[in-house]
Amino acid sequence: MPPGGAALEVDSVSVSYGKFVAVESVTFSVRAGECVAVIGPNGHGKSSLVTAVAGLVRRGGTVRVFGQALPVGNPRAAVLAGLVLVPERRHLYPELTTRDNIMLGSYSRTRRLRASQAWDDVSGVIDMFPELGRLLEQKAGTLSGGQQQMVALARAMAAAPRILLLDEPCLGLAEAVARRVYDWLGEMTATDMTILLVEENPAHAILVADRVVRMYKGLVGGPEVTSP
């Protein structure tokens, strides 16, 4: 893949729940190393779009990751292709420890039998979130919202992603914690990581995104906004 080529291609993707069409024939692409934000009002299909791209809901259309088409409804194939989702509301495993939550991010690619060995392979991600170091043995369900968001990000990084999908990463977080999340995102955009960010708040999105795609009533529409 040449630098700047398409890392993620979303081609005529549609999502329906019964008769309700949540996403209608959406097409766009994200270049390698680019950060694109999908913005729009609540309930207009942004989360349905990213969960469909990640293979978590059935969709029409095609999703390609670095030129490779992903099968429909197969999140494991997406993870193996390097596409990893940090979902809205995090969806951690509350009765498992912080350590296990992060370690399981590597589930699809690890060949380890023992959990301790799998942890050794991914423990380096803690360097990105040093505040989690003292919480490794604590159950994830007992952490604060901000700490849980850090665990969700660390779990995604343990999957060694090439493309990160982030769905409302600051939803429900205090402003100081949201700043911490966006500081980290800013650091990520300085790497070769490709990022697709769903954000309801355009003011947040413009801080880190190279481009902004608007979604309204399940459609991508309006002019794209390029950050200065």
Added chain:
Amino acid sequence: MSEFLNLLAAGLTSGAIYGIFGACLAVWFRVCNVLNLAVGDFAMLGAIGTARLVQTDHLPFAAGVVVVLAAVGLIAWIFDRVVLHIAFDRGLGAHGIVGVFFYTFGLSLILEGAARAVFGTDVYSAPAIWPGPALAIGDVHVQRAGVLVIALAIASGLILWAYLRFTVSGRAASACGESVLGSRIVGIDSAMFRRRIFIMTAALAALFGVVESPLTGFTYLSGPTISLIGVVAAGFAAFRKPGRAVLAGLAIGVTEAMLGGYVSTTYNDVLLYAILFGIIILRPEVLGLGAEPA
């Protein structure tokens, strides 16, 4: 002293029966939050099926056990594909409390009816794996099948505990019960874990039925009673910890035996449930049932 030791041996034997079915229930509930109320019926099929194949059809004992375990595994696989897959993976069936109980309760009724049609109402016992008279250690007498029952329960509890605690696969299985979406995000196939552990616990219950049947005998009606005692043992382990379910089962069995021996068998059930209620109300953390996290 010999009375105490004999009561202890009897209690450990019956407690191992509680414990193994509690462990089967707990490990599957941990993975998919569904109670397997057919676990006792799988044990019944194991015991009666083996007895019929060996005593009536004259199959060698080992071959009879293999055939029965394969048949039970096949039944479990079909049930998963036909019912659980449609209900949970395709989202077509009822969820919530109905999903927790109803599907496996229905399976229990179906297996019970099928067993009555095929095997009739007779009492069956599979041949003893370790034949011979009761073992005597001083004045203490233990049935050989009882020794096997206790050993199998402890071994199963230890293996399941180690699997869940130390392996990546065991952690992934636990994650499925915590959050199906969260597990799918990292590529864990929650349906596969549900299916494999359901088949494994069905086969384990069937094997346990074979081992246990020389002690208790089985009829087509034995399943629900066994499932119920399994639910009680699993309840003492918060429905999530199979190793603890075995320990809880052993403790219940010993308590029952001591109460029966030194007090009265009349109040066994009352006292056991009083203990369970007391723990739930006063020390829920013992069962892993503490307050909801913030």
